[in-house]
Amino acid sequence: MILATSAFRRHYFISVTVIIVGLVISLIVSFYLAALERERSAELEKDRAFMAPTHLFRKVFELSKQSPQDTVDRINEAESRFVLRLLKWDSPEIRSLSTDEQEALRSDQSQTEVMLKMTEPRPPPKPSVLGFLMGGPPPPPPGHRGEHLLSLGDQGVVAVGIRPMQRKPPTNPIPLTLACLFLGVVITTGIAIFLMFSNYKKRAATAEAVLKELKSGNLSARLPVYKMDELSKLVTSFNHMADEIENLVHRVKANEARRLQVLQQLAHDLRTPIASMRTFLESLKEDRARMSEEQIQRALDLSFAESQYFERLVEDLLTLASLGEPQQSEPVERIQWRSLVSSVVEKVQGRSSHLEVVFSIDQEAERSNREGRRKLLERMLRNGLENAVSFARSKVTLEMQTRAGEQIITITDDGPGLDEAALKEFGLLRKTRRVESSERLRVSSGIGSVIMREIVQIHEGQVSIRNLQEGSKILGAELTIRLPLRS
Numbered sequence: 001m002i003l004a005t006s007a008f009r010r011h012y013f014i015s016v017t018v019i020i021v022g023l024v025i026s027l028i029v030s031f032y033l034a035a036l037e038r039e040r041s042a043e044l045e046k047d048r049a050f051m052a053p054t055h056l057f058r059k060v061f062e063l064s065k066q067s068p069q070d071t072v073d074r075i076n077e078a079e080s081r082f083v084l085r086l087l088k089w090d091s092p093e094i095r096s097l098s099t100d101e102q103e104a105l106r107s108d109q110s111q112t113e114v115m116l117k118m119t120e121p122r123p124p125p126k127p128s129v130l131g132f133l134m135g136g137p138p139p140p141p142p143g144h145r146g147e148h149l150l151s152l153g154d155q156g157v158v159a160v161g162i163r164p165m166q167r168k169p170p171t172n173p174i175p176l177t178l179a180c181l182f183l184g185v186v187i188t189t190g191i192a193i194f195l196m197f198s199n200y201k202k203r204a205a206t207a208e209a210v211l212k213e214l215k216s217g218n219l220s221a222r223l224p225v226y227k228m229d230e231l232s233k234l235v236t237s238f239n240h241m242a243d244e245i246e247n248l249v250h251r252v253k254a255n256e257a258r259r260l261q262v263l264q265q266l267a268h269d270l271r272t273p274i275a276s277m278r279t280f281l282e283s284l285k286e287d288r289a290r291m292s293e294e295q296i297q298r299a300l301d302l303s304f305a306e307s308q309y310f311e312r313l314v315e316d317l318l319t320l321a322s323l324g325e326p327q328q329s330e331p332v333e334r335i336q337w338r339s340l341v342s343s344v345v346e347k348v349q350g351r352s353s354h355l356e357v358v359f360s361i362d363q364e365a366e367r368s369n370r371e372g373r374r375k376l377l378e379r380m381l382r383n384g385l386e387n388a389v390s391f392a393r394s395k396v397t398l399e400m401q402t403r404a405g406e407q408i409i410t411i412t413d414d415g416p417g418l419d420e421a422a423l424k425e426f427g428l429l430r431k432t433r434r435v436e437s438s439e440r441l442r443v444s445s446g447i448g449s450v451i452m453r454e455i456v457q458i459h460e461g462q463v464s465i466r467n468l469q470e471g472s473k474i475l476g477a478e479l480t481i482r483l484p485l486r487s
Contacts, residue, residue, distance in 0.1 A: 219246040273306040316447040344381045361400040380455040383448040391415030409481040417467040417474035427453035
């Protein structure tokens with residue numbers, strides 16, 4: 001919500017900036033037009049002063065008294081901004097006047113003004129947008145009633161008519177400025193709002209489509225990231241969340257599949273030991289009197305070994321099933337390796353007093369405090385040591401050292417080693433194997449190696465196992481665990 005508000009605020013600032021730019025342009029245009037109007041108004045005042053009827057008639061009258069013919073020539077060369085026409089006495093315009101009007105024109109009155117009834121009316125000026133904004137055409141000069149006529153004696157009559165002004169009168173720039181500002185605000189605001197909300201609408205439609213895909217089960221659907229802004233940060237966070245959900249769902253499905261496989265293996269693994277224990281107990285019940293002490297002891301040892309197998313199997317299956325559960329995640333903490341390994345060695349040594357368990361750690365490894373999950377690492381070391389103890393004849397060695405940015409844990413035993421099938425299947429979920437060592441009965445489920453590999457992978461490490469050989473003779477097995485030192 002905060003990111004969306006920030007994105008809206010950013011678009012709002014962009015819109016305001018566009019509006020301000022439009023207002024500045026409008027002000028510049030309006031003041032430029034006002035300057036033009038002031039310049040034109042100055043010229044207009046000059047034209048009006050020159051073309052005032054009284055002033056113009058006085059000039060023509062004075063000229064006609066001096067030289068009528070020169071006046072006629074001047075009239076024919078008159079400028080186009082006003083009308084000077086020489087009307088002969090027999091022209092249609094003069095004949096259209098009344099007798100009294102004609103007599104008035106023939107009199108010696110120099111500034112007689114009469115209405116000239118023109119046969120063709122003068123067309124009005126063409127309208128324009130600028131003229132509409134500036135307030136329309138200018139008003140006629142004071143006292144103007146039509147065509148002004150001036151008698152020139154025998155030469156005829158001079159008709160003087162001021163043309164409609166082409167220049168507009170000076171106007172107030174404030175209305176034009178306000179109009180430009182208003183139009184700029186409306187247009188730029190409309191464009192900004194349209195672009196902003198059309199973009200939001202498009203993204204909302206895309207988000208709705210992606211949510212429908214996720215709801216239908218397509219966990220790989222993601223929102224597209226167009227550019228890096230506040231909304232894109234929100235989209236990136238949503239995609240990261242979708243990635244976590246997808247990974248979590250895949251892990252849950254994998255855990256369910258593994259749990260089903262574990263249950264199937266559990267049912268398969270329990271058949272043989274249960275049948276064996278049942279056979280041993282039936283033999284003790286029915287044939288105890290005929291059995292020797294050695295046979296009775298062996299039957300009891302087998303039953304005890306099977307019960308130990310049950311115990312390890314149930315514990316390993318529960319541990320394996322809980323490794324992938326998110327709610328079972330143990331908090332990460334700094335690991336003191338010496339104290340951790342010492343406690344594990346002490347527990348294993350207590351159950352295997354007939355064996356020697358040797359533990360060594362170099363100084364650099366002792367000083368390293370790698371982060372990890374203590375209970376899982378303890379279970380990893382215990383499984384490795386118990387596996388070595390179960391095969392060892394007399395000695396098990398655990399060595400810890402730091403090399404090339406890795407914590408290397410090596411567990412060796414002097415047992416018979418492993419066959420090729422066991423080496424290839426180490427750490428893989430497979431059918432249960434029952435292995436008997438040469439000295440004593442040992443039953444193994446093989447799930448311990450799977451648990452070790454899972455724990456090592458959780459800590460981004462690697463695990464491997466091999467046989468120690470001298471020529472063709474197998475001296476024992478070596479388990480190597482590599483954990484990166486980075487926390």
